[in-house]
Amino acid sequence: MGKGLNGKRIVIGASRKLEDMCTLIKKQGGTPIVRSLQGTVFLAEKQVGPDLQAFVEKGADWVMFTTGVGTEALVNLAEKLRMRNRFIQVISEAKAAARGYKTMAALKKLGIIPEAIDEDGTTKGLMKSLEPHDLTGKRVMVQLHGENASDLLTFLKAKGATVVPLLPYQHVAPNQETVALLCQELQNHEVDAVCFTTAIQVRSLFNFASEKGIASNIVQSFHEQVLPVAVGKVTAEALKEVGINEIVTPQLERMGAMVVELSRYYEKEGKTIR
Template identity: 70%
Template structure:
């Protein structure tokens, strides 16, 4: 019986669970092509300390949390520095906003109910929730997770806020030759689809493509014959921000569901 991905070359942009995704692709008859667009993530404890101390000293009018794990990590780092009580006080004095259900759960544990939160787990949803508020001259602390959420930062700056980002996690960039190779394969239609499992992977690809002046070629390839597959809403949103309209994202935000959806698409 023919399988949905028969003979299709599927590029994998992730750096985790590679064997697992490769097996899923092979079971559907596809050929997995590993092109990791994401270096390792590390806890930037030393780098985040001055930002955390500055926030505790000066406070903020708004605090925005974008990931559950990042929220918990900031609490843990504040604890190690012996300023956890003051950190929580500074958050409670401010208006809080959050993105994603895991972030709401992390804030709930701290007894904090966000004033504004998204309805769909995306940065766009968070921006829509913040739209009605006057942020002119407001100090806003933003917890980010290894990438700069350009659309959120731009929105806050356009609203007249003074933004202080805190990144408890940092990403080591992927190997340049890997990104260059995938760019060539997409532009020359040597891969049939690319699976993205985080927004960071999308940024890595497009930042490199812009730097080399080939971003338009990449968008064109995705619009015509190479299919972009996103594991979930946040990753899909990053692709749309880069101009990729033709993409596939499963209802269930899981890697297995993404491969099944891909197979169904080609069937």
């Protein structure tokens, strides 16, 4: 394998697995630059505990899980509250829906096979898989993922469901100085590529840029000089929503695959900018 990132300055927008990503970038000859665009993720135990207790007591007709980490967080919280077995029993007795391969893996560990799954890792894909199902009058628990998944909740309510949201973790705003620094680097063309591993990172960057009145400048930087890289379809969709359409995305939605795909892109193109 060549070193396609030789001489490239690669920004990492993630807050997790930074050491692994930095090592991969260095192995490919690049210089990793950490600019975490995703604030600390924390388990909101005090907030979600009563909701989880109520869900276990009342149950649901459907349970919908949208992230692997969120699924595991609910199981862990149920264990802390000494109701893990009851929680698993309740979700096992309901019809299940899942979004994403990590969620599928988490449910598999619990012995749960979803009746509805997305085809592309997106919330839109999950909603499409739910279209044939009659949810009228059904009680539906939805595991949210750090943000209020308004599209999914609106969809479920439109189908006549009673929605029971559970939000096991929350995202806080990233360090504003970090985002400001990255905006400066992007506008000055001081970096070659930015690796986004979640849609939240994209929104953090562009929410800040919009507040400062420089969003169009950032989009222009990505169009002209800086290569946007997305770990998967959901993250790529967030970039497209702000007007960035030429995006490097791996077929396998993994961080390691993303770095390898970026390296291959540069080796194929044989240039540092587009």
